[in-house]
Amino acid sequence: MEMIINGIIEAFRMIFTGDPEIFSITWLTLKVSGLATFISLLIGVPLGVGLSYTQFPGKKLLMSVINTAMGFPPVVVGLWVFLLLSRNGPLGFLNLLYTPTAIVIAQAVIASPIIIGLTCAAIMQVDDRLKLQIKALGANRFQSLLLVIREARFSLLAACIAGFGAVVSEVGASMMVGGNIKGYTRVLTTATVMEVSKGHTEVAIGISVILLLLAYLVTLGLTMLQQRERRG
Numbered sequence: 001m002e003m004i005i006n007g008i009i010e011a012f013r014m015i016f017t018g019d020p021e022i023f024s025i026t027w028l029t030l031k032v033s034g035l036a037t038f039i040s041l042l043i044g045v046p047l048g049v050g051l052s053y054t055q056f057p058g059k060k061l062l063m064s065v066i067n068t069a070m071g072f073p074p075v076v077v078g079l080w081v082f083l084l085l086s087r088n089g090p091l092g093f094l095n096l097l098y099t100p101t102a103i104v105i106a107q108a109v110i111a112s113p114i115i116i117g118l119t120c121a122a123i124m125q126v127d128d129r130l131k132l133q134i135k136a137l138g139a140n141r142f143q144s145l146l147l148v149i150r151e152a153r154f155s156l157l158a159a160c161i162a163g164f165g166a167v168v169s170e171v172g173a174s175m176m177v178g179g180n181i182k183g184y185t186r187v188l189t190t191a192t193v194m195e196v197s198k199g200h201t202e203v204a205i206g207i208s209v210i211l212l213l214l215a216y217l218v219t220l221g222l223t224m225l226q227q228r229e230r231r232g
Contacts, residue, residue: 007205011213014206021183022207026214029187032100033168034218036107040115040163043108045156048119049149063120069113074106078173081106085177098179103187106177107167115163122155123148157226161219168215188214 014022051063083089085097085105096102126148134144149156171189178185180194188211195204 003201004205006202008209010202010206011209015210022210024183025186025188025191025207026210028100028185029168029189029211030214030218032103032174032187033107033164036104036167037111037160037164039104039108040111040167041160043112044115044159044163045119048116048159049123049145051116052120052123053145063117066113066117066120070117072110072113073172074110074170075172075176077109078106078176081109081173081177097177098181098185100178100185102177103174103185106173107170110170110173111163111167114166115159118159118162119152119156122152122159125155126151154226157222161222164218164222165215168211168218 013019051059051066081102082097084091085094085102086092087097096105130151131144131148134147139147169189171193174180174185174187175190175193178187178190180186180190186194188207192204192207192211195201195207
């Protein structure tokens with residue numbers, strides 16, 4: 001218990017003393033995970049909406065693959081991204097391995113199936129009577145689509161929260177493709193693992209507390225936006 005208390009004290013010490021290394025790591029974590037979530041939204045929302053509206057042979061099989069991908073171990077994703085970006089891989093010529101961009105790619109791959117699956121479920125849960133009413137009022141296909149997405153916006157914000165939560169907390173993929181390089185690719189999760197391996201447990205607890213605070217503040221902001229939209 002004493003170690004946990006000391007770890008929490010260490011977290012507040014690093015925050016209030018303005019530890020430059022911790023602030024740099026925290027900013028990189030927010031930037032990388034935020035960008036990965038944004039990319040996954042650009043990919044996942046259109047695909048999720050498209051899947052919810054279309055019928056084709058093999059759709060159930062595809063949905064089962066997407067649902068399975070929602071629970072992929074991040075280390076497996078990291079391995080495949082590593083193989084793609086390694087020097088002998090098909091994308092090795094881009095020289096992206098062990099860069100923040102590689103972490104963004106891996107995290108976007110992790111979050112995209114989550115966004116696709118939750119978006120598809122959100123659109124499918126919109127009442128069919130509302131869809132018929134929109135058509136009866138003379139809306140064209142594009143207008144109908146926008147109105148349905150607006151109706152499902154609270155669930156879509158929840159999908160965004162879930163996607164961000166999945167990537168900001170993962171460590172395996174980030175360490176595998178980013179390399180945990182100090183001042184360049186080190187994020188809060190990989191820094192926590194490194195401090196534990198060095199035996200600096202209290203520092204690791206402090207960093208983990210900062211990670212929890214970061215995740216909570218981002219989620220709080222998205223939740224407040226969701227609730228404000230609901231009240232509006």
